Amino acid sequence: MGIGLNVESTKLVFLAEASADNMHKQDSGTGSDVGLKSRALFRIKRGFYFGGGAQWSKLTTALYSKQSWRPTFGGGKDFVRESFSMRAQVLYVLPGTDRLNASQGPEVTLWLPSPVLGRHLFYRQALGFYEAHQTSVSGDSGTHERFFTTYADLTVMYRF
Numbered sequence: 001m002g003i004g005l006n007v008e009s010t011k012l013v014f015l016a017e018a019s020a021d022n023m024h025k026q027d028s029g030t031g032s033d034v035g036l037k038s039r040a041l042f043r044i045k046r047g048f049y050f051g052g053g054a055q056w057s058k059l060t061t062a063l064y065s066k067q068s069w070r071p072t073f074g075g076g077k078d079f080v081r082e083s084f085s086m087r088a089q090v091l092y093v094l095p096g097t098d099r100l101n102a103s104q105g106p107e108v109t110l111w112l113p114s115p116v117l118g119r120h121l122f123y124r125q126a127l128g129f130y131e132a133h134q135t136s137v138s139g140d141s142g143t144h145e146r147f148f149t150t151y152a153d154l155t156v157m158y159r160f
Contacts, residue, residue, distance in 0.1 A: 006159065008115055013041040013049055031061040039072065039091075047116075050075030055093070066135075070096035072107075078114045085114040093128070101142075103149075105130035119159070126153040 002019035017037045025031040034057070041051035052074070058067035076089030089109045095102040109126040113119055128151045134142035 002155075004157075006115060008118070011043050013039070013043065013051075013115075015039040015041075015053075025059070025061050028061040028063045030063075031059060033060075034058050041075065047078040047080065048075065049077070052091075054096075066100055068096055068098035068100075070094055070098060070104075074107075076109075078116045080114055080116065085112075085117055087111040087114040087116070093130070100136045101132040101134075103130045103132040115159070122157045122159065124153075124155040124157060126155075127151070128153075 004017035007014040020034045022032045037055040039053035041049040043049045053072050056069050071094045072091045074091035078087050091107045095104045107128045112123045134145035136142040
């Protein structure tokens, strides 16, 4: 579940989101996540924009809890045609303060229709492709066990 703010102007795209879920981890069978995201992206010519932001997340299980801040940067483009529109965006999420896993990678997001049109109902699909290492613990940095993970966030949004 989540809530957010999206501001679209001629010079700026600003996004802020808060979310929570009860995704269970394999190692404990328990867990919940909370997260915050913020992006400030500046428009340039022909529908292109670029910029960055930060995101924070916290995972809590019966066995442990961990949290981190991650900087992001990237850009995107609004495609607006007479009968079709969409927004495509690629951001790179850096590991930031995530010393335990050093999770990082690209995040690809598509909006249908493009939010630049000012419509009320949207579909958004975000796909993340992250590389990380096993969780660091005392006596084992975990860096010898690297892995690749993905996620998909499929959202139907209503803008007031």
